[in-house]
Amino acid sequence: METVIVVFNRDLRVHDHPALAEACARARWVVPMFVVDPGIRAGARAGFLAEALEDLRGVLRDLGGDLVVREGDPVAEVMRVAEAVRAEAVWVSGDVTPYGRRRERRLAEACAGRRMGFRAFPGVTVVPAGELRPAFGDHYRVFTPYWRAWSAHRRREVLGAPREVRLPDGVPAGEVRGLRRSGYGNLRGGETVGRRRLELWLKLCLADYDEGHDDLSEDRTSMLSPYLHFGCVSPGEVVAQAEGRPGAEGFVRQVCWRDFHHQVAFAFPELARRDYRARDVEWVDDPEAVEAWKEGMTGIPVVDAGMRQLRTEGWMHNRARLIVGSYLTKRLRVHWQVGGRHFMDLLLDADFANNWGNWQWVAGTGNDTRPNRVLNPVRQARKLDPDGEYVRRYVPELAGVPASLIHEPWKASPPIPRYPAPLGPATIGA
Template sequence: MTKFQSIFWHRRDLRFGDNIGLFEASKNSKSLIGVYVLDPKLLDLNRTTSEAKNWFLGESLIELQKNWEIRGSRLLILNGDPIELISKLAELVHAECIYWNENIEPYEINRDKQIAEKLSKEKRKVYTFLDQLIVNPSNIKTNNDEPYKVYGPFYRKWIDLINITKSSENNLIQTSETAKQLTGLNERELSSIKNSDLNYCITNKSKSIYELLSLNRFNKTNLCPCKPGESESIKQLNSFIHSGVINSYNKARDIPSLENTSHLSAALSLGTISCRVVWNGAQVSKNATDDEYKINSIDTWIKELAWREFYQNALINFPELEKGPYREKWLDFPWQNRPDWFEAWGDGLTGIPIIDAAMRQLKCSGWMHNRCRMIVASFLVKDLLIDWRLGELFFMKSLVDGDLAANNGGWQWSASSGMDPKPMRIFNPFRQASKFDEDGEYIRKWIPELSHISTPNLLSGEISSAERNSYPKPIISHKNQTSIFKELYSNIK
């Protein structure tokens, strides 16, 4: 078989382990270099990313660059428009083939189509692979050959398709091999890059990465539970599995004061770990026990992987979700959108302890517990009567694991504007606090000025003026505001 000079373009797959496109490129190339493009449209702190996520990205790229060097080649970091830069790099190194793994966001799909067309006109071959989903979206259709719009039926079909493709009786999914040794550029090709305006990308101390990190104000890396880099992602998965935390996930996952989730959301979003490796980790735990409670807990965690793929499938099949609600009637909802209320919500100063604790966790750590994400989203939409799209954008500008499909799906679920068959769902923040933070431990951690308040008063929010210690009074009445919301909702129904 003839092998060619090739480029592998990293995107949401910042790893060597179980990287389908990278393995195929390494197998079929006589020489191979890697590239990552810092695309300004995906690094917009006003819309598409956060400082926490940029920190995770930058640190992960530093490790990935070292892993390319260990294997005998290089990862170049470019900064600018991928449509121009991928083509220019291919010309400089005389690359005949360009490999990448497919992405599912509307902007990326359109961008990749333009790049593929440009490379094809230049007589270069493009090879793309599905890597970030366990099941190919084209295979998950209803009996009427339509995309699923409800999670339950989607999950059942998803599991059925996985069961068909599992590689062994122990329920593991086949993963790709890890490229061990690569052949990089020769001196002539290196010289062509050094003599071009791409020369700043050639060393393992890429100027682009260090500029990304040095200009970043996110400094709470010790508080962020998501750890960047492939090696840390594997450690976090192994810790979650082998410590037995996954075995109690069914109930403990809803308690924000506990460290009982995997914290792999950012790793899955940027691809420092693969979804297949994560699935296999869960199966290892499941195969090691016959305890029904533990098995149910593991299955609950697996369903979170299915939720991730459900939302990605939804965005692939309904790209208009990026812009607005699935339920069109929400386009006519008369949002109040009070700027002072939105600011209080974002700063954790609403006077509702569980809301403020969650928003302060986000502000300080770049991450928020999933139960709390649902509580604060419901509060913004159905108590403050603020357009869910403002909350969705706020999260994307704040979260270390901000992901368009998951973030949009979660906000539409909370806002009742999405595909959820139970559209009217309102969370009472005080009941949620009593149920999931019954000792007030989570609230006290993130709102230390209330640490002296008795637990019943802390959970109910009934705090006297003398005890507040500068903590604000509630900006709204939950009962009154949700009554207004229900009336407005009934009018658009």
Template structure:
């Protein structure tokens, strides 16, 4: 009998992996497969911070599969073509894989299912990436939710799947494999000098255990302070499936049971963030047009501006707004950005600079190691007020955000070192320093650090006028 192919995609681990767990229980040889999708990489921007993370995660997956007796087979090419070849080469009994909810994957997966089924090969797909799939969390009328809180309430009422646990040992025949392709071989530049975290299942578990034992209890207090290591930083690991979401949720449930009252609220807040991830997956699944377009159609008329100079200043972290600049430099240097900073830089690009959110989303795609299409799209549309969010339009004041969330300016000074000597009084608005002080500390505004590229009060007033015009045009 032919083997079972277990096709790995965004689920690069062996522990509590739905498809692998089930395949190894059948008792046939198992071929763990990863396909480097050359069609996909061709369409992506030339920079790709996530590639190194992916390569590291794959290298560890290979090691962990070996420990179970197996061998990771990697192939490079157009996904459908690779599967056509494998069908002939392996004559498999079955193919098992975990479901992916991104619009492009859904389309591709249905073609692959058809290919195998037509040849009489069994296809089994599993829920793995999410606790509850988009089709499971619906309104009483069977419609998708477009507001977070009712989605979260419905999500919480469902019974959560328990972790499956470990895969059994299995065998794999020696097969031709393309090896793990690095970013260079895929013609990707990786310009992140200090990646925030290494990829892989071991690191994912290490980080998770540390967060769970030391930080989750104070998450609610610390999660908004970018200078504090107070969030889980699990986002790249969740993106590449280096850890099981079922296991994380189960750990949260156990931690909640034994936690003190004050810590319970923190754990609940953390679980809410995991639900945001599922909410955005659900939104994109049900409204795939959001990949390209505004959820709120009135924004189709928004007269977005474009200035190369301003867009580059934003990308490089040279806007003259220290908190915005710290966020962008954190992204450029580490491939990750704190959530509070993501919200502020996105508001700044869309509301202050009045640039289209799609430009920002695609820059994040190049630089983020945790790039997750659904969350990135959701986060950008939320920030631009174009998305599934009923709150009135909000414009973050970058200076007030800075004073509130980085009161000791530790975050700013870490990522904008030219402001290191700026006294506390001026650090959130360095252009207000008297010229003599600028000279004395060696931070001349316009030379060592830019003056603000726009006046926040003036541009936000202009934005409000545009917003009202756009809305009234449609009413």
């Protein structure tokens, strides 16, 4: 094979990249390519994405190649480069989002019209969406049976980085424009940073993961989700490196949850638009309550801490996400789409499958086998932030409140200045 274009999307790495590895092994020339699509709003993730692309470009240059960057309609731009280099094939990593699948269909049709090959490779998940199916139905609707099937499934080999990337002469590399860091969030983008984080976290933190991964004050989570979302690290390699170490099962189970939501999204592409599980719920339209929730001014300290962490860091502890989601949908009775859109706007790891799958789960319209589950924010906070460290970190108005009142400041006398009364009962739920 003479020339292959490898289109990068949510797979911004060279390690364990099946499409890139096979292209480098089979083709004389390889054109690694990324198209900045103006139709996709990067939002808060623009800076992280820009750093990931610059890092990918640097790594590819070290291997003798480069990252060819274009801006515009992805199919038109890929076809334009394909014509210039006389490509024989276009390869991508298969995605599950409705947009990603439409893009793949359009690329396949455009390639067929030019008598070029097209192929979608695995790599976005550990097990490709659609590969595991129950005895009845096209996908798993409950996590535990999926976890059993996923754990027993034979996985593909984890691949190293190619030794060399041979880019044809005369292909302008292009610039990463319109994506600049704005000082948002604490995490830097890119494979180099992501692999280093994975290495250190597995070495120093994995053993204690089961014991403390729900702890809000210490936050023992890996914070690898933005790197997984953009494909800076491979989910298959994450699992392969973790398995066999003390504390690995609980962590690997969380990676499996990511695969679970991806296979749900693959089977139910309307995950962001309509209930996965129909429920008779009367949602409330309350703009003032929604604004208070977004700004972290609900009067419920643990909810406000989570929402302020999101706004300032582009990140929120997973348990806090469940608490603030349950509060919005089960206490304020606000539709899950409102919360999901806000998270999609601000999270560095905002992922179609995980974001909407988790919001439907917490709202009781998704894959939770207990759809009426309600998380009590005060009880959760007392258990997972007993001394109020997490709350004080993000709600400075409560910095001087003693631990006995930190999660129920409305009981203080006199009232806490500059902090609102709670939006209704705070102790709802179990």
